[in-house]
Amino acid sequence: MINPVSPIHIPQVLIIDDEKYNIEFLKIVLTQSGYQVESARNGAEGRRKASKLRPDLILLDIMMPGESGFETCALLKQDQSVCEIPIIFLTALDDTKNIRRGLDAGAADFIAKPFEYREVLNRIRIHLKITFGDKFFFSGAKTSEQEAYPVPTAEKIEGICVFNGRDFEESQKSFCEGALISGGIESLLLLETLKPDSLLDREEIRKTLAVNSGPHFVPSESMRNIGLSLFGPGISKGKEHHAEAILAHIDRNNELATVVNSGGPPVIHQSGDTDFTFIEPQTAGMAATGLGLPPCSSFEFRRGDRLFLCTRSALAGFENIAEGIVHLQNGAAASSGVDLHTACEAMGKTVSAMAGRDKGQFAIIQG
CATH class of the missing domain: 3.40.50.2300 (Response regulator)
Structure with a gap:
């Protein structure tokens, strides 16, 4: 949760x-x-x-x-x-x-x-x-909004389930955070740093997400601002382009989803039992486009559809990312009709066992 x-x-x-x-x-x-x-x-x-x-x-x-x-x-x-x-x-x-x-x-x-x-x-x-x-x-403000305001928390988001590898919290390299914008509209950010000596601060990530979420932000703008705030040139010197992230923005009121994939593994969109679409990485990593807005993919996301997201470390035990994504797709097909939380737990444990790893994060968003 x-x-x-x-x-x-x-x-x-x-x-x-x-x-x-x-x-x-x-x-x-x-x-x-x-x-x-x-x-x-x-x-x-x-x-x-x-x-x-x-x-x-x-x-x-x-x-x-x-x-x-x-x-x-x-x-x-x-x-x-x-x-x-x-x-x-x-x-x-x-x-x-x-x-x-x-x-x-x-x-x-x-x-x-x-x-x-x-x-x-x-x-x-x-x-x-x-x-x-x-x-x-x-x-002439000298302090950022992150420093000026506490982070407001929201109620639990229904329709999202996250599986955490047992070791991911100790690494401080992989985080999954959500933002509830209004009833029926939410965002999920899956972020991972790839630089060996670079650790992430969860509270800083949550503050940055809170500052850059809301009805006046489009998903690409949120991703750009978060990337520049955490890893951009001149802001976190030496961390440029050493992080990957996926931002999934869900508008349940209009049955729409937008995915910004900045260097992460492909995101799987399942519509029906056997209809799968893959949202490939659109940029090399967070802050890779500088002040420019990163590309995104918007599509219909109807009731019963599912999105499958994971960090690179969750698939690191496979021979390559493509092999890991195939296993995720097979798991998604096998879990059709299974309730969200059972499917998430089962797929997370299966992928971890097959990959021989227990790190990283895996998430399912259901329409």
Whole structure:
């Protein structure tokens, strides 16, 4: 069992719209993605809530009775307590004149109705990253978020089972940590250092994962930031590219999975009893792409599907990694229909026995 962390900061979004349907739709989309959401039905109420709550971002409808969105935006920008909050207009108006008027009033962006939820999430994510980056850059902060905040812990994650070799804890080289982002959305990080004299600190890994998890991070960005924080050039001198990791991000609400494989063994996706897909390593190791985002693989992950992940050390007793993965695939096929925890324990022990090793880690994620 893993003890998952929660994101250190969960962004809050304020929706200002007079149409109840729009508010309810946006609340569902944003809440399922992990955001905190508040709402107001007119401009005056929205300004009061903005001053009280200080949200991270405001979604503002233009066409409202009484005080229009343009007027609300202009008034918010005159209030020093909330003037830095990015505002995205929600509008059916797409002509150049109204776009210019909105930008002149201080809006950061526009989203046209009817909404496409992926576009809404992407626009919000982009403007939150810009705002957070500006705040950090101009604040002159000398300490990292890892040092400033304790790591919040979350409830147990259902649908994930981890098998630990008896010797893995003593090595301080292999760790499996989870992050619960919201109900139905979680991430699992399987990390291993390959440098003989390099040991990992579990608390540092958990803090880094908590800082770089949340609805405003895509999986590739989380993996890049974690890699640079722990092993990047100039941060942990001498440790560059000496670690491998797999980050599996599961969105059960939309039956989607994203895997970022930075140098680890292939990840096995089982759909049905005999349908297997292999997600090969996409980069040489953690921090290998520097500030660039590492590639990832996104795919449908339906109820009953399984992902099988392991560290390189768990397969070290086999002649090669490919042989070990074949044994994992055979075990996955044989365990179809078996409950998650029984399958994980049986496969972990079998692979350890066949490999002649009792190190490393092995995990199953079930859809």
